[in-house]
Amino acid sequence: MQSSKEQKKSGREKLQRIIDMMQDIENRKVDPFMLDVDSILKVVKEYFPQWEEADELTLDSEVIHHLASVIKLQSEWVKHSSTSLYTDPFLLEEKIDQAGKGEMLHVFLGAWRPLVELEQLSMNSLAAAMRYWDSLVPLKDRWPDLDVQEVAMGTTSRDELVKQRVLGDKFFSDELEAYWEELKEKVKAKSADGKIRYWDFIGADTYEATVERAFLTSFLISYGYATLEIHRLEEEIFIKPFEEPNTEVLSQQSISIPIAVTYKNWEKWKRGELD
């Protein structure tokens, strides 16, 4: 006699197979009437008393959900069969198979009413086009050449680039590490549950500085230094630093989470209105 564990396992496998079959039906790979709804319900009923875990109950409800879709497809099929457009597909396939190319063509020509269209220039449209051309400013006036002086090629140093604000004064990785440390300290100081509100962390005195901090924060998350916790219902976003960088995220399929850091939101945050 099968133990309860084995029975459960076999039940789960059965339900999974049923779901696969119903998905094939939903994807129109299998005729919806191939499925015997009564026997599926019998299987579902048979195993239902044994389900205890959440995933088992989910599997059970998934079967019912797909079963409802299949029944809907069956009812659509019956409805379509009662319309004047319904033709037995097998009969039609047989006819198509038997018909020669020419015969098929004649049949189609009896039902085909191709669209009629004209393509022609009129004197009016030509005159309008000429008027437009006359009023069109030449390209050299619309797009004047930029006055750029030619300079000889040379070399530059990192300090020079930092001075010209092409590069920051720190290496990006150093900057990111320092920023991570700042996050950890802030979280330690401000909260006991190891997370901080996103805006409380990125918010700065100026809007420009806030955008820069949001930019750096995005790298903290992408590179596995921290993660986001989103409470959709409350519309709250928290940022949670990791104690050690999580390198696994680099090899996983990442998802993008857009967060609007608008001037309006920044003003609201300054006034303490952004929760």
Add this chain to the structure above:
Amino acid sequence: MRKKTRGVYASKMKRATHMLFYRRHQKPGVKGWELHKALGVDYPKVLEILDDHLKDLDLQVKTVFEEEKTPAAKPTVEELDKARFYITLRGDLTPKEAKMIGWRIDDLAGLAVTIAHIISKKGQAPRKDVEKLLGEKLPGWKVGINIDRYIRYGYLQQDENDLLYLDWRTRAEVDEKALIKLLLSGDAQTTLTTENTNDEESSEEEQEDE
């Protein structure tokens, strides 16, 4: 009709002709609301008169209702506003004429088979099935090209699951009921087959000449 009214309708009919014959958008045809805006609330009457004039030229004004919901009774102005209007042929083309407008017999027969198959499958069919069906009578390399062509012309559309559906051009140009009826009717097939032999021979000769 009084002289003045006749003049108004003549001018509206001209405007309707321009709008319907010349393509204004990416797709041919004109939406009802555009005609409503340009011709006024009595545009269905204008189209009726135009349709009557087009009879002699073997053309017609074709109305395609939104989402294929052809009203059972006389359509309301609201329904007409949402519909799209086209000018199509009224009668049948001969195979020679079909060839003259740029269709090869093979391609047109393939289109007929594809449309009939999709109709029989309740309006959608996997592309693979259609490829298999066409592959029985068309060379393999041509099957994919043909299906892509039907999609490009607007006869079919394909979704991300590679399912094929009938698209706007089929709804505008093909009388689906007539197609299925003709295909299933034994009488039509016998008469058509006899006619067909001569036409097919001559068109094949012409194709060889090309």
